[in-house]
Amino acid sequence: MIFIILLVMVAGKLFHVQIVRHELLKGRAEANWDREIPFGGMRGDIQDRNGNLIAGSKLAPTLYFMPSQNHDLESSAAALAAILKTDTAELTEKMSQKEYMVKLAPEGKNITEEQADEIARLQIDGLYTGVDYVRQYPNGELLSRLIGFTGYDNQGLAGIEYAYDEFLQGTGDKIRLYTDAKGVPLPHVDDGFQTGEKGASVELTIDVPMQKVVERELQQAMEKYDAAQALAIVMNPKTGEILSLASTPTFHPAEYKDVDQSIYNRNLPVWMTFEPGSTFKIITLAAGLEEDVIDLENGQFNDPGYVMVEGARLRCWKRGGHGQQTFLEVVENSCNPGFVEIGQRLGGKKLSSYIRDFGFGESTGSGIAGEAKGILFSEKAFGPVEQATTAFGQGISVTPIQQVQAVAAAINGGYLYRPYIVKEIKDDSGKVLLSSSPEMRKQVISEETSKQVREALESVVANGSGRNAFTDGLRVGGKTGTAQKVVDGRYKDGDYIVSFIGFAPADDPELLVYVAIDNPQNSVQFGGVIAAPIVGRIIEEIAPLAGIEKRKDQLEKEYRWGDMETHRAPDLTGMTKGKIGSKLHTYRIEWHGSGEKVKTQLPKPDSLIAVDDVIHVYTE
Structure with missing residues (x-):
């Protein structure tokens, strides 16, 4: 009986080891044997x-x-x-x-x-x-x-x-x-x-075809103007989605060890801080209109070329001044004394309040690594002179993405949206781990004020300092910026950051484009001369990608002395070589194909062309 009991116990133990605890003991054994x-x-x-x-x-x-x-x-x-x-x-x-x-x-x-x-x-x-x-x-x-x-x-x-x-x-x-x-x-x-x-x-919210256009334009600007660096941002002002974010010079990510750390550690649109210059005037304009301290059409201002504030002489970029102007012309001409007047009518506290409401002085929360906050005057240091210089974008330091966020609010109906770069994160099974959507933080101005801002900035492009951004068939609005760089607390002679911020269509913006070129050479250092045409070309090329079609209801560009003479391209489709030769001998025409009748042409009919442009016609 003892023998049978012991035999049963051994069998039970074997069952427990081999069956009940099999996987546990096998795992322990394999842990001793395995090499991973x-x-x-x-x-x-x-x-x-x-x-x-x-x-x-x-x-x-x-x-x-x-x-x-x-x-x-x-x-x-x-x-x-x-x-x-x-x-x-x-x-x-x-x-x-x-x-x-x-x-x-x-x-x-x-x-x-x-x-x-x-x-x-x-x-x-x-x-x-x-x-x-x-x-x-x-x-x-x-x-x-x-x-x-x-x-x-x-x-x-x-x-x-x-x-x-x-x-x-x-x-x-x-x-x-x-x-x-x-x-x-x-x-x-x-x-x-x-x-x-x-x-x-x-x-990401990025659009790669748009990004290619933007980076190509920046690279060409770097070579043409022998610039130190350049940056650009394209954003949907209605949502805060960043469609393009670019910095030059660039590098290949697989070869980062071969470039200077300052290049790959600095994402310029969020890292770089500088005086915004005249692009900041959009904020002063929006505040002045919202508080009803100016009337664009009927209000008058005389600019002698400077304004005295607490014994300090603050000059306009035009030494002789602009003379008697409406406030719409103050905006078109980017007149510094005119914006000092708007700032003074607002008062220091009100102007400072609007600047902070538009998002300056704090991170935008874009989710992009390395974002800076910028520098504003403290309340104690915000005296009459500081108030005056701030009104036209001097003496403060902001980031490009802060400017884009603020201007988007000024033109989209007054709604301050948080910029964002990551749209969605999904695991391998398709499960959404993180998702971003438009986040409206506050309304800073009324829709009526925003409408007035858009109209004024469209006039800047048609008739004012931003005329080099004018794009035929696209209602473009915008503002130039030229800021002298500060080194060790002092302005550096001949060293400027030139910029332009533009949007389209002006009546219902879908695209907002900001470009800044650091220390350009080989040209007059003005945002309207260097940055404005770049923004105009970018908007023209990416507009179709955003579903924006050309229209005929834009403000016509006012001809000024020195401008290239332009006219509308005639419609040559369906015409024969003989008819074109007899009636349109003043145009330079280049033929493509061996047929008699014109099937298509470039530029398209009714497009703005210069007097010496070539019309390419393609026969059947």
Whole structure:
């Protein structure tokens, strides 16, 4: 009976060990036997608003070596070194380490697919190829200062890659090899595989086709004007969505080690602070209209070329002054004394209150790494002179994105929207982890005041200082800016930041474009001369991408002495060579095709063309 009882107990114990606790004990045993080959985590993609890839991942294997499984280290190292193009002695020393597994880095990290295939054919004992990834950039340098880059271990080090690294970082797969203490594979245990997860994808509000246009224009400006740097922002003023964010000079994210840190660490549209100059006058104008201290059409102001404030002589950019003007002409002419008058009518407290209501002096909350807050005068330091200079954009320091946020509120009906750059973050299964939508923070001016601001700024482009931004068929409004740079508390002679902020259509804005060029050379340093035409070209090219069609109800550009003479292109479609030759001999016409009748033409009929422009006609 004792024997039977003991036998039953042994059988029970065996059942408990083999069946009940089988998985637990097996796991403990395998933990003693296993050797893991880690696979790199596949990082999530960064895409634009339409799903276009900005930064993705591509396969780049990494080599691992188990010394105990190889009995001919020297020949193996020599064969491997020839493919990896590295020193044989150094590789042999690394492969001879007294460790169960050696990561052959940097020689064997992120090798090419061709190298991996060639190494696989060698069949080297103890050599394993681990899956790894590196970032790929289908658009090259595009958006580099916004998206940033990843480091040696594929972690985000700058830009979007850094700010959203916790979402983008993936967990890699793992191969589990089962060996004894000497590293010899166990024949009775199958190797295991542990599946990881791909990182989440970040969808930006950026529009890649728009970004290409903007970066091309900035690059051309850098070369033409030999500028130190340049920046641009394109935003939807009705929502706060940033459609383009650009800084030049740029760099390739995969080659960040080859450029100066000041380039990849500074995302200029949010990092750079400077005196805004005349673009800030939009805020003073909006406040003056909202408080009803000026009448654009009927109010009068005389500008002698300067204004005296507390013994300080504050000059207009036009030394002789603009003389008697309406306040609409004050805006068109960007007259400093006129804006000092508006600021004085508002009073220091009221002007300061509006400036802060428009979002200056604090971060916009855009979600972009490295955003600065700017500098405003304190209440105690905001005396009559400071009040006067602030009214025309001097003596304070703001960021470009703050200006864009504020001007958007001035033209969109008075609503201050938070700018944002990340639209959505989704995991690999499509589950939304984070989503952004338009966030209206407050209404700062009335819709009627905003309408007046839009009309005044459209007149600036048609008749005033912003005439170089005029675009035929698109109702463009905007304001120039020219700010002298401050170095060690003093203005630096000949060193300016010229800018222009424009929007279209002027009656119902869908696009807001800001461009600033730092220290341009080879030209007169005025925002209306350098930055305005760049903004005009950008708006004209990206308008179709935003669904904006050309119209005929815009303010006609007023001809002034020195302007290029223009006229409307005639409609030549359907006409024959003989008819065109007999009636339109004054036009320069270039024929394309061998037919008699004109099928299409460029520029299109009724487009504004210069007197010496060529009309290209295409026959049937």
